[in-house]
Amino acid sequence: ILGVNTARGDGLISYGAKDGPGDGKHIVLLSGDEEYRSEEGLPMLAKILSERHGFKTTVLFSVNDEGVIDPDNQQSLSNPEVLADADAIIMLLRFRNWPDETMKHFDAAFKRGIPIIGLRTSTHAFNYPGNRETEYRHYNQFGKNVLGENWVSHWGGHKREATRGVIEASSKDDAILRGVKDVFGDSDVYEAYPPADAKILVLGEVLKGMKPGDPPAKYNKKRRSDGKEQDINTPMMPVAWSRLHQHDDGTTNKIFTTTLGAATDLQSEGLRRMIVNSVYWGLGLDVPTAADVTY
Numbered sequence: 001i002l003g004v005n006t007a008r009g010d011g012l013i014s015y016g017a018k019d020g021p022g023d024g025k026h027i028v029l030l031s032g033d034e035e036y037r038s039e040e041g042l043p044m045l046a047k048i049l050s051e052r053h054g055f056k057t058t059v060l061f062s063v064n065d066e067g068v069i070d071p072d073n074q075q076s077l078s079n080p081e082v083l084a085d086a087d088a089i090i091m092l093l094r095f096r097n098w099p100d101e102t103m104k105h106f107d108a109a110f111k112r113g114i115p116i117i118g119l120r121t122s123t124h125a126f127n128y129p130g131n132r133e134t135e136y137r138h139y140n141q142f143g144k145n146v147l148g149e150n151w152v153s154h155w156g157g158h159k160r161e162a163t164r165g166v167i168e169a170s171s172k173d174d175a176i177l178r179g180v181k182d183v184f185g186d187s188d189v190y191e192a193y194p195p196a197d198a199k200i201l202v203l204g205e206v207l208k209g210m211k212p213g214d215p216p217a218k219y220n221k222k223r224r225s226d227g228k229e230q231d232i233n234t235p236m237m238p239v240a241w242s243r244l245h246q247h248d249d250g251t252t253n254k255i256f257t258t259t260l261g262a263a264t265d266l267q268s269e270g271l272r273r274m275i276v277n278s279v280y281w282g283l284g285l286d287v288p289t290a291a292d293v294t295y
Contacts, residue, residue: 011067011078013043013059020054021285027055028086030093030106032062033121034071036187038092041263044295045090045275052292053276058082062096074127080105088114088282090275092261094121097128103136113251115282116146117275119261120187124151146245147257148194153224155237156188156206161217163189163260164205165239165270171201176242176256176277179290183274184212185239185265191224192259194241202274204239204259206232240274242281254282269293 017024029046031038039061046057060078064070067078074096083089083105098106110116118125123143128134143150156163165183189204207214220229240258247253256278260271272293280287 011061011063012082013046015047015050015057017054017056018051020052021280021288022049022053022055024054024056025087025283026085027057027088027090027279028083028109029057029059030077030089030091031059031069032071032074032077032096033092033094035094036092036120036261037263038119039069039071041261041266042090042092044263044266045272048272048293048295049276049279052294053279055279075099077102077106083109086114088117088279090117090119090279091122091125092119093125095127096125097132097134100134100136103134103139107136107139110146110253111247111251113247113253115254115256115279117278117282118143118147118255118257119275120259120265121151123147123149123190123192123257123259146253147255148198148241148243149190149192149257149259152191152193154188155191155221155232156204156217158188160210161188162186162207162210162212162214163239164207164212164216165260166203166205166236168200168203168238171199174199174201174242175287176201176240176274176281178277178287180270180274180277182212182268183260183270184268185260185262185271186210187260187262187265189237189239190259192237192239193225194238194257195243198238198241198243200238200241202238202240202258203236205236242278256282
């Protein structure tokens with residue numbers, strides 16, 4: 001995985017489009033979380049999309065006043081004006097509260113109806129405090145209202161129980177799952193209850209340990225949503241789904257959400273392929289039989 005600790009002088013990383021079916025469509029990747037190293041994982045994804053598939057890609061970061069990547073700066077997104085010509089967004093954000101001058105660029109792109117791929121903590125991407133004067137406080141519910149879930153809880157044991165992806169049988173022929181197998185993440189399963197209009201693609205089996213070959217966990221756990229107890233893996237929580245989000249004017253965003261996506265999770269070929277496939281799906285392009293997602 002490509003490690004990055006400083007942005008270029010202009011505060012972003014760009015990869016020009018190589019030949020490929022992406023035909024130069026512009027994917028903008030938004031990095032800004034304090035825990036899962038999106039500043040490492042997203043540049044790697046951006047380069048795969050460029051080199052292997054012909055998309056133009058740009059990665060934006062949270063930076064400090066010196067231009068050094070600083071995930072703890074929740075009010076920073078470098079070069080947000082780049083979003084003006086984004087054809088799709090991939091985001092791994094956590095509790096951001098960007099200034100209105102920054103947020104207006106994201107808001108405009110979202111309202112244009114471009115596809116949005118939300119990874120891991122993007123279910124709780126924004127967190128404007130109650131005392132902050134802003135017209136964008138409603139984005140605190142972006143996860144629930146758009147991506148399909150907000151932050152609920154760590155369902156699996158955080159940093160001790162990894163996730164094995166199990167394809168939802170009714171969705172096995174979905175284009176986003178084309179060529180996808182052996183999905184694994186060493187980040188844990190989130191508790192999640194996507195809305196009825198979401199198409200569940202992958203379920204998350206909680207493992208006893210942190211390796212792909214570890215057996216499933218088996219114990220009862222209380223759900224935060226309603227206080228009821230259930231076996232940790234019966235039923236399994238969704239970890240990937242798609243849905244459509246419609247604005248009041250009828251404009252529609254195609255949405256793909258996965259609660260996997262930490263930089264270490266992206267070592268999983270199956271997960272990388274599912275995310276790349278979701279870009280094709282979101283843009284209405286034919287999804288490859290087995291998308292090339294090699295580093």
